[in-house]
Amino acid sequence: MKHVAVKSLLSVMLSLMMVVVFTPAIAFADEPETVDSNQKVSVEVEEQDVDEPPIAPSDQEEYFKQIEDQYDAESIGAAQEPVKGPYNHGQGAVNYVSSPSKIWSGTKNYMDRSSEGKSYYVVNLNAGVVGIYANQNNYVSNSSALGYLNIYKDKALTQKLSADDMYVYEDLKHTYSGAEYFNVPTTGTYYVGVEFKSWSFSDTSKIRVTLLINNYAAATNGGTIKPNTVYGACAAADTTSSYYCTASKSGYFKIVTDDYTTSSLRTSGGTLLGSQKSDLYDPVFGVKKYSKYKVSVKTPTYLSADGYLVYVKNVAWANKSGKSKSKAATLKKGKYKKGVIVAGSTKAQWFKIKKSKNNKTFKVILKGATNNELKVTIYKGGKKYYGPNTVYYNNSGIKLTMFYAPKGTYYVKVAPGKKSSGYYKVKWKY
Secondary structure (H helix, E strand, O other), rough: OOOOOOOOOOEOOOOOOOOOEOOOOOOOOOOOOOOOOOOOOEEEOOOOOOOOOOOOOOHHHHHHEEEEEEEEHHHOOOOOOOOEEEEEEEEEEEEOOEEEEHOOOOOOEEEEEEEEEEEEEEEEOOOOOEEEEEEOOOOOOOOOOOEEEEEOOOOOOEOOOOOEEEEEEEOOOOEEEHHHHHHHOOOOEEEEEEEEEOOOOHOOOOOEEEEEEEEEEEEOOOOOOOOEEEEEEOOOOOEEEEEEOOOOOOOOEEEEEEOOEEEEEOOOOOOOEEEOOOOOOOOEEEEEEEEEEEEEEEEEOOOOOOOOEEEEEEEEEEOOOOOOOOEEEEEOOOOOOEEEOOOOOOOOEEEEEEEOOOOOOEEEEEEEOOOEEEEEEEEEEEEEEEEEEEEOOOOOOOEEEEEOOEEEEEEEEEEEOHHHOOEEEEEEEO
């Protein structure tokens, strides 16, 4: 996604209605209907004056410290409203997400305060990982406030699940919408708490924090995950976690996260089959049914959410290509034929075109997805006629046009780049 990415992806902007800012998803157009158009979401969104530079991710920790220091300095000697004990907002809604596209569509929780203090929702959580996605709104343009979020074992809000609090805030020039992943050790009752702090409550009629609370099964390093199931993973920045996953269908894996991660696919024994070449797109790898793979996910050097969701989508995709030029599969005009290059394969796949009209321009169109690149070359007889042209992981496909081409038999060769795999479909037309 990317946070929230995000993978992922990573700026996640939740307004009152939890408006989300997305970055483009992978690659190629005309993906089959069964494929989600999953997009990565970022965790940070800032609203700033035109002439003020944005806060770089590496500077955010220092910026939070400045906010707290300013709050502490302006609070000294000031008449403060007594801080009340934790306020119970009742039973919180928890969402169970079936696919990454559903991450933002769950039931929201609204936590309102008109003074400093702590508030919480009571939640029943399953053992696993919880992703919390939050936005703060101060309702008054010249007010400033900061919210600290965590999950607690007790309603007094003293026993945290995570040593680090999650932040949301709004001040005169910036808005920070947060995301955080928490490890939930056992199934039971917990308390999602927010501590509100402000140095201008006299100008603030109400502060609202909007929460999405999503409960995932846990993806643990070295453990097993099932395809077509959403998992949450707790992880530090610049680390790699690996998960075993067995393909239930011959076709391809599409590896989706919500932060700017990079993924690779290996055999169950650890041999590298291919890697993602950009953190802006979800990689695709060709796979065989019943084969066991190791999916490795590396986090970026800056990871604000302390984790990510991971989803291995397994889609069936037939291979109708020929194994050699002499066994090339015939392409009928205007009709697509499918092909799959399985991860680890270095062999080209072949198709042939029988063109009956002399000197008439024709086109070869290929669409698909990969973790790296596919190369397409056109031959006439035994000689190369056009190409090779490269289809990259982030292309929408390619269209090769042969001008004033004589009639005869043409061959289309589709070959993987180094440690590349994926799926495609190809056709020709006048």
